[in-house]
Amino acid sequence: MTPRQTQLVLYASLKMMALQFNTRRKLKSYLRSEAGWINFSVGLRSEDGSVQAGIVFRDGKVRALKDADPGVDTMMIFVRPEIMLEMLRLTPNEIVNLLLQNKIRVKGNFAYLNLFNFYISLVTGAIHRLLEKRRQAGENTLRRQAAKPKSGNGVGRPDGEQLRAATRDPGVRFLDEPYLAELRLNDFPRLQAFVHTHLHHRPEVCHERPLLLTRWHREHGFETDAEGRPWVPELRQAHALAHLLRHRKPRVRENDLLAGTTTSKEIGVVLYPDAHGALIWGELHSAAARELNPYDISPETAHVLHHEVFPYWVHRNFREWVREKYDNPLALQLDERFAVYFIWKSVGISHTIPDFPALLQKGACGIRQEIETQKADFAEESPERNALDAMAISLDGLVAYAANLADEAKRLTGAEDEPVRREECAAMAAACRRVPEHPARTLQEAVQAIWIAWIALHMENTNTGLSLGRLDTWLQPYFAADMARLATTAEKEAYVRRAVELVGCLFLRCTDHLPLIPDIGNYLFGGSSSDQAITLGGVTKQGEDAVCDMTYIMLKVTEMLAIRDPNVNARFHPEVNSDTYLRRLLEVNLNTRATPSIHNDQAMFRALEDFHYPIAAVRDWSATGCVEPTLSGQHMGHTGAVMINMVAALEMALFDGRHPLMRWQVGPRTGENLADFEEFFEAYCRQFAFLADHATELNHMLGEAHADIRPTPLLSSFVQGCIEQGKDAVNGGARYNSTGTALIGLADVVDSLMAVKTLVFDQRRVSFQDMKAAVRDNFASNPELHARVRNRVPLFGSGSSEALALAGRVTEFARRHLGAKRNFRGGPYTAGFWSMSNHVAFGTLTGALPSGRLAGKPFTPGLTPQPAASNNILDNLRDVAGLDPRNLNNNVAFNVKVVPGINDSHEDFVERMTAVVKAYFQMGGMQMQMNVVDSNTLRLALAHPEQYPSLMVRISGYNAYFTTLNRDMQMELIERAEYSLSG
Numbered sequence: 001m002t003p004r005q006t007q008l009v010l011y012a013s014l015k016m017m018a019l020q021f022n023t024r025r026k027l028k029s030y031l032r033s034e035a036g037w038i039n040f041s042v043g044l045r046s047e048d049g050s051v052q053a054g055i056v057f058r059d060g061k062v063r064a065l066k067d068a069d070p071g072v073d074t075m076m077i078f079v080r081p082e083i084m085l086e087m088l089r090l091t092p093n094e095i096v097n098l099l100l101q102n103k104i105r106v107k108g109n110f111a112y113l114n115l116f117n118f119y120i121s122l123v124t125g126a127i128h129r130l131l132e133k134r135r136q137a138g139e140n141t142l143r144r145q146a147a148k149p150k151s152g153n154g155v156g157r158p159d160g161e162q163l164r165a166a167t168r169d170p171g172v173r174f175l176d177e178p179y180l181a182e183l184r185l186n187d188f189p190r191l192q193a194f195v196h197t198h199l200h201h202r203p204e205v206c207h208e209r210p211l212l213l214t215r216w217h218r219e220h221g222f223e224t225d226a227e228g229r230p231w232v233p234e235l236r237q238a239h240a241l242a243h244l245l246r247h248r249k250p251r252v253r254e255n256d257l258l259a260g261t262t263t264s265k266e267i268g269v270v271l272y273p274d275a276h277g278a279l280i281w282g283e284l285h286s287a288a289a290r291e292l293n294p295y296d297i298s299p300e301t302a303h304v305l306h307h308e309v310f311p312y313w314v315h316r317n318f319r320e321w322v323r324e325k326y327d328n329p330l331a332l333q334l335d336e337r338f339a340v341y342f343i344w345k346s347v348g349i350s351h352t353i354p355d356f357p358a359l360l361q362k363g364a365c366g367i368r369q370e371i372e373t374q375k376a377d378f379a380e381e382s383p384e385r386n387a388l389d390a391m392a393i394s395l396d397g398l399v400a401y402a403a404n405l406a407d408e409a410k411r412l413t414g415a416e417d418e419p420v421r422r423e424e425c426a427a428m429a430a431a432c433r434r435v436p437e438h439p440a441r442t443l444q445e446a447v448q449a450i451w452i453a454w455i456a457l458h459m460e461n462t463n464t465g466l467s468l469g470r471l472d473t474w475l476q477p478y479f480a481a482d483m484a485r486l487a488t489t490a491e492k493e494a495y496v497r498r499a500v501e502l503v504g505c506l507f508l509r510c511t512d513h514l515p516l517i518p519d520i521g522n523y524l525f526g527g528s529s530s531d532q533a534i535t536l537g538g539v540t541k542q543g544e545d546a547v548c549d550m551t552y553i554m555l556k557v558t559e560m561l562a563i564r565d566p567n568v569n570a571r572f573h574p575e576v577n578s579d580t581y582l583r584r585l586l587e588v589n590l591n592t593r594a595t596p597s598i599h600n601d602q603a604m605f606r607a608l609e610d611f612h613y614p615i616a617a618v619r620d621w622s623a624t625g626c627v628e629p630t631l632s633g634q635h636m637g638h639t640g641a642v643m644i645n646m647v648a649a650l651e652m653a654l655f656d657g658r659h660p661l662m663r664w665q666v667g668p669r670t671g672e673n674l675a676d677f678e679e680f681f682e683a684y685c686r687q688f689a690f691l692a693d694h695a696t697e698l699n700h701m702l703g704e705a706h707a708d709i710r711p712t713p714l715l716s717s718f719v720q721g722c723i724e725q726g727k728d729a730v731n732g733g734a735r736y737n738s739t740g741t742a743l744i745g746l747a748d749v750v751d752s753l754m755a756v757k758t759l760v761f762d763q764r765r766v767s768f769q770d771m772k773a774a775v776r777d778n779f780a781s782n783p784e785l786h787a788r789v790r791n792r793v794p795l796f797g798s799g800s801s802e803a804l805a806l807a808g809r810v811t812e813f814a815r816r817h818l819g820a821k822r823n824f825r826g827g828p829y830t831a832g833f834w835s836m837s838n839h840v841a842f843g844t845l846t847g848a849l850p851s852g853r854l855a856g857k858p859f860t861p862g863l864t865p866q867p868a869a870s871n872n873i874l875d876n877l878r879d880v881a882g883l884d885p886r887n888l889n890n891n892v893a894f895n896v897k898v899v900p901g902i903n904d905s906h907e908d909f910v911e912r913m914t915a916v917v918k919a920y921f922q923m924g925g926m927q928m929q930m931n932v933v934d935s936n937t938l939r940l941a942l943a944h945p946e947q948y949p950s951l952m953v954r955i956s957g958y959n960a961y962f963t964t965l966n967r968d969m970q971m972e973l974i975e976r977a978e979y980s981l982s983g
Contacts, residue, residue, distance in 0.1 A: 003050035003933050008079040010044065013088055018055065020123050021062040027122055027501070031060050033311035035218075039412035040112045040314075043075040044084060047663075047838040051081040055116075072110035074116070079663075081554040088124075091241035091289050092117035092282035093519030100338055100523050102661050107328070108277070110336070110678030110972050111314045113519075117282030118306070125285060127625055131621050137509075141955070161906040164586050167580050171476075171548035174483045174492065178552040183500060185560040188257055191504040196560055197266065198511045199949045199961075200945040204296040205280065205287070205516070206263035207304045208248055209459060210271045214309045215468030216243045222316055234711045234728050238390035241460050241714060242397030250404040252412055252428065253512070255421070257444075257505040258451050259405040259428040262458055263381060264410065267296050269514050271305070272462050273313035274709055275671045276347050279518040281310050318346050321705040322698070329697035330666075334691075337662055339845040341695040342647040342838065344640050345702035348462025349710075349730060351625045351640045351740065353469040353720035355633030359453055360446050360474065363438040364395045367717055371395075374723050377674030383747075384726025385735070390713035391723065398456045398714065399437045405452065406432035443478040443499060447506050453718070454510075460714045463515050465640050467533035467567060469632045471849055472550040473540070496553070503550075503557045510566050523841055527960025527969070529565035537581060537623040543619060555588050555596075564952055564959035566701050573601035586913040586930075590906075593933045594954040597627055598917060599891070602954040603926040604629055604831045607885035608826055610819075611828070613736065626834050626957025627927055628740050629633035634720035636729045638826065639740030639832070639890060642695050645842040647745035647849065647859060648815070649688035650752055653680065654772055660847050674768060677761040681753065685813055692741075692814075696821050696829060699739060703824025705731045730825070737827030740890040743814055744835040744842055745859040750796040750807045751851035755789050757806075771850055778848045778855045789852035790868065797865020798873035812885035819889075832890025833863040834957040840969045858972040861956035862900025868975035873898075873916070876977075881925035892927050897973075899934040901982035912981035929954045931973070938962060940976045 001009070021027045031038055037059050045052035045068040054065035054072055068075060076611035078084050083103050087095055095117050098104045104111055109601075172178050173423060185192050217240065220226050221706050225236075229265030247541040251261040271277045280287065280295075284302040288296040297305075315324070322332055335343050340667070358367060371392045378384035409429035416422045427444060434440075435449035457466060479499060486492050511530050516529075536554055540546045558568045570585045571577075585598055601619075608629065610620050617631045624630040649667075652659055657667035667690045670683035707730050714724035716729040727733030759765045765783055766774075779786035794800030798806050811831070818829040843858035853866075854858075862867050863883070865876050873896065880894050898916075912928065920928055941948035945963035953962045953973055962970065 001082065001085070003046070003081050006085060007051045007053070010051060011064060011066055012086050014053055014055045017120070017123050017771040018062040018064045021119070028060065028121065028124060030306065031057060031062070032307070034308045035311060038115070038311050040074070040109075040115065041069065042112060043070070043072040044078070045075070046078050046081040046084065047851045048860075051084060057119075060582040065275075072108065074106060074110070074112040076494070077105050077107065078112065079103050088326070092121045095120070096518065096520045100520060100841065100844065102337065102339065108335075109320055109323070111281065111310065111317070111320070113283035114278055118284055121285050122280065135357070163583065163907060163910060165580050165584065167578070169578050169581055170214075170545050172552065173480065174549050174679060175496065175552055177524065178549075179579070179587075180464065180496075180500070180552060180556040183497070183556055183560070187497070187961070188501050188504060188560070191501060191508065191561065193255070193392060193561065194505070194508040198508060198563060201267050202296050203267045203269050203514050204265040204295065204298070205271060205273065205301055206265050206268035208264045209244065210245045210277060210523070211304050212247055213240055214273070214312050216240050216310065232386045232389035232390075233394070233708055234387050236712050237326065237460070237711050238393035238713045241456075242393050242400070244459055245397035245401040245456055245690040246404070248401070248406040250401070250627065252405070252425070256422060256509070257428070257502055258509050258674055259409050259432050260452050260455050262455050267512055267514065269516050270463050271457060271516050272348070273309050274317050275462055276317075277516060278310045278313065280318070280516055283518060284555065284772060287519075287882070289335060290519050292519070292966055293517060293527070295953040313628055316709065318702050318705040318709060321709060322701045326701055329698070331694040331701070334666070335696055335698055337660055339645065340691050341642065341644045343642055343695060343698050343702060345638065345699055345706065348464050349638050349641075349706055349712070350461050350464050350466040351594065351613060351630075351638050352636050352715070352719065352729070353467050353622045353624060353630045353632045354453070354457065355720055356450055356453070356718070357474050358471060358634065359718060359719075360440045361382070363440075364399050364436050365438060367723075368392055368395050370723055371717070374726065378726050382726075387713070387716070387726050387728050388723065389688070390711070390728070394460070394714035394718055398453065401456060402432045402436060402452050436917065440478060441481070443475060443482050444474055444789045446478040447502055451506060451509055453579070456873065457715055457718075460514065461710070461712050463513060463530045465531045467531075467622065467624045467630070469622040470535050470546075470620070472536045472545050472548060472554050473869055476548045476550045479553075486800060499553055500556055502527070503553055504561060507557055507563065507566055510940045511563060512550055517937065523844070523966055523968075524932055527564075527955065527964040528958050531567050531625045531958050532565055533567045533569055533623045533625060536568065536570045536596070539573050539576050539619050541616040541619050543576070545576050545578075547577055551581070552584065555584055558593050558595060559588045562950065564961060566959055567623075567626070569627065570596040570598050572598055572921065573602050574918070581789070582917065583910060583914050587910045589930050590910060590913065590932050592952060594929070594931055594959050595950045596925065597929040597954075597957070599623065599927045600925055601923055603885045603921070604891070607889045607891070607926065609890070610872060610886055611738075617736070621893075626836060627893055628832055628834075629891055631736055633718070634735040635738070636719060636732075636734035636736070636877040637738045637740055637830075639830070640742065641739045642699050642741040643836070643838055643840070644691055644695055644741060644743050644828070645745060646688065646743050646749045646891055647752075647842065647846050649691055650684055650749050650849065651847060652687040652690075653683040654775065654850075659675075660776070675887040677757045680756055680761075683808070684749075684753065689817055692817055694822070695741075696739075696818070700824045703730070707824070712919055727952065732825035732827070734825075737823070737825040739823040739827060739829050740832055741818055741829055742834050742836070742838070742890070744838050746807065746810065746833050746863045747796050747860040747869075748849060748851055748853060750803060751793070752849045753806055753810070754795065754803050754880050755793045755850040755852070757889075775848045775850060779852070786852055789850065793851075795851075795866060795869040797869030797876045797879045799870060799872075799878060804879050805963065808883060808887070811883055815887040815889065826829050830890035831887060831894065833888055834891065834893030835859070835862050836957060837955050837969055839956060840972050843967060858895060858968060861895045861972070864893070864976075867975065869977075873979040877916070877920045877925065878923060879925035881920055883923070885926050888926060892926050893975070894925070895931065895954060895956060896928060897931040897976045897978045899932065899978055901980050904982055909981065916981060931976070935974045935978055938970070942970055942974070969982045
């Protein structure tokens with residue numbers, strides 16, 4: 001079709017859409033919100049300008065435009081004219097996914113793009129539903145074709161086989177057999193039922209939180225209060241949060257041991273309209289039908305979100321705050337292309353560890369008293385006094401919510417027929433009446449206090465990576481106090497089972513909510529939940545063994561439940577912790593297939609040396625989100641703030657600052673013909689610096705936006721330093737501040753640099769121009785070069801000292817460049833090498849590489865070497881362990897896929913896994929996570945997903961259920977190197 005014909009069809013389609021809205025009463029009702037007509041405009045044009053049109057929604061009328069007015073609220077720019085017609089045949093989620101393919105780009109407000117998609121779905125809903133069914137049928141066929149499982153059963157769980165501990169750690173006082181080998185999930189029917197619900201119940205979007213907050217702000221104002229006076233952001237947020245906590249319905253899940261729920265649904269999707277909530281706008285009528293991770297959205301919720309919530313927040317969100325204040329800066333434009341970096345601060349600032357010991361030991365009343373005492377140091381109406389008042393108001397809301405839960409649990413006490421359940425409800429009522437207002441005295445009170453605070457913190461701030469910290473260490477005193485009150489062995493044995501069940505309820509309560517992930521997120525962060533990290537073991541602040549009874553209780557719960565979240569991380573100090581403990585960690589990893597992640601305390605301490613933190617604080621570190629280190633309770637690190645595609649810088653170095661897939665001459669000119677490898681390496685460093693500079697610039701802008709839009713007074717009351725300074729955590733109130741980055745594609749970068757160095761400059765077997773030409777056409781015209789690259793270049797992970805040295809240069813440069821910068825809160829940036837699932841998403845947006853990796857293929861996860869690097873796992877271990885931990889100060893994700901041999905017993909394989917981890921840590925390795933599942937099992941799950949709903953895998957720093965992943969991610973897992981530890 002010619003551009004002229006495409007123009008006519010596009011304009012006619014928009015005119016038809018306008019006619020439908022102007023004449024059909026039901027459609028016209030969608031043009032109005034509670035505050036009046038929803039007015040906005042959208043332009044559509046091809047990149048070459050040959051085709052363009054627009055549509056305007058104004059005062060209840062809709063009209064099509066023959067031209068794309070440059071002043072529209074949102075402009076959709078299509079790579080080629082024919083993609084405009086393709087858009088008319090796509091469902092709303094598929095339209096947005098065109099962004100990931102760089103077939104379209106958007107200038108302007110993203111919320112209006114999603115609203116426009118929603119309007120398209122209203123007009124063409126029946127057609128889209130039919131197309132979606134056909135597409136899903138085609139996808140299912142592709143999955144079965146890709147699966148091609150071999151015969152055999154693959155790797156399964158041991159049939160009841162469990163090790164028993166031969167010795168006890170010094171801190172284990174009450175468990176006669178720490179591994180608790182006799183306990184199974186079927187011993188706990190309550191937990192077994194909850195696991196089934198978790199795996200099989202469809203999540204549903206909950207509108208309770210956004211509706212309560214939106215209505216409060218409509219009454220009390222956002223920029224100014226009801227009297228027209230400018231709001232102090234901290235006070236506005238505190239009053240709004242306290243209102244939410246007082247007025248949300250208190251709920252006790254049927255048969256649970258803990259009172260309180262995150263949402264009004266059995267499994268609820270929490271929505272934050274001041275962040276990324278409006279990204280689901282386009283899917284309000286289609287989210288339930290999408291293939292990956294579908295959400296139910298009730299007609300009531302869809303009505304509330306469209307008519308009341310989203311219109312209010314169209315401009316009151318982090319992205320639009322930055323766009324309007326800084327005139328759509330280049331840093332934001334780059335982020336919205338998805339190809340070079342992603343800044344999580346557009347979603348939230350959650351990645352930290354609250355000071356739960358303070359809450360448990362002092363209660364909210366004790367923290368509030370500290371606030372009142374501190375207020376005396378500051379003048380009336382000073383910023384510090386306002387911040388402290390906001391913290392106090394937030395704590396009052398927390399206490400009010402607990403009181404409401406106590407009332408509900410008491411009501412249930414009278415409503416329950418079963419005596420045991422009446423006792424459980426009475427215990428919950430008593431606990432909620434005491435905590436979190438007052439100090440906890442028992443394990444039940446301590447766990448209940450943490451859970452109530454956890455709910456409230458997620459009402460305040462986005463549920464992405466807020467983490468629970470060292471729960472085993474923090475809960476051990478309450479467990480010990482309870483055990484000390486028991487006289488007989490039978491009582492103690494029964495209480496241990498009760499403790500296991502209580503912790504199991506906490507773990508499963510953490511699964512009662514999910515982050516809002518629009519369909520595009522299934523390709524960026526597929527299968528991820530809220531990533532609520534728990535950290536076990538390691539050493540105490542004094543450097544002594546921290547492994548205790550609660551460590552093993554939590555490991556038993558981790559093993560029995562085998563759920564993706566909470567994200568369990570285990571610290572191990574080779575000189576302090578025991579082999580008994582390490583062996584148990586690896587057995588749990590084997591039995592769950594993917595968890596826990598294991599960290600070397602010695603390497604982490606070295607990684608944090610350059611910050612000169614007090615040693616007691618370093619010894620008290622916890623993992624946050626995926627794997628990142630946070631000094632527990634005193635550190636605002638936003639450890640997952642910035643994710644940078646390192647490979648994008650390599651492409652830009654090859655092509656003189658131009659990004660091929662974005663078709664954008666965006667980076668600095670670094671030369672078309674480079675004389676030697678050092679010039680090429682310098683070009684790479686300049687391009688990486690360019691991307692890092694813009695990523696951190698946007699992170700700084702978004703930090704400003706958080707200070708204005710969403711301070712966190714409740715979280716601040718649980719972070720050491722904020723009360724003393726009278727400063728919110730988003731403004732730098734924490735005792736320690738930093739920002740974490742994840743640098744994605746290290747092995748791909750190093751292998752590509754090695755290919756250029758070896759073949760172009762050292763051996764001169766190919767010219768620089770010929771290498772670029774081969775990369776441009778995906779090696780199609782030069783298969784010989786592709787074979788040489790794949791077989792004749794030493795790779796990272798192969799045991800090559802040259803490749804390892806080059807990896808060291810890259811990591812050192814990245815760490816130094818980022819470490820020289822300061823964030824909005826005044827802290828430094830850290831460098832991590834983990835990737836969530838962005839190694840797949842960024843891979844789809846990247847062309848072929850000099851390493852021989854073909855266009856669109858995933859990068860390796862974290863800093864894991866590529867599968868072709870070596871057939872010997874020891875080569876991988878040595879190279880990864882050979883990197884300097886100081887250059888990896890936001891931690892790493894080293895993924896290893898291992899499988900038992902056919903003759904391996906359960907005990908034999910645990911011993912081999914233990915030996916591998918010990919050897920890796922002795923070489924200086926920092927972190928390791930194992931997928932204990934073979935590719936054949938994964939292919940079977942690909943072909944028959946209904947039979948494998950609980951098949952858990954480790955992506956890069958987080959766990960996911962294999963069947964919830966997009967096909968690219970599934971194939972990346974299948975194609976990972978697979979090592980047998982036998983022989």
